Amino acid sequence: MIRTQVLLDNQTKKEVLAYSSLHQKSISQIIRQSLRSFLINSRTKKQVGLGGLQKLLEIKATGGPKNLSERIDGFLYQSS
Secondary structure (H helix, E strand, O other), X not given: OOXXXXXXXXXXXXXXXXXXXXXXOOHHXXXXXXXXXXXXXXXXXXXXXXXXXXXXXXXXXOOOOOOOOOOXXXXXXXXX
């Protein structure tokens, strides 16, 4: 492990200390677990977004109006 310093505001420090005491874990353990969880969730969200984009690319849609980019507002906001 690599030693790292983290600056916490007073309220966060109080909450981490209370959690540490309640769960009998060191502050370092809590911070490591929190960061790991945050990074895993961030990675998962990116993958979900990329998965959606990949599915759109797989559609390989062709055709449609040649001037779609010029008339996009009409297609998007046209009342039916």
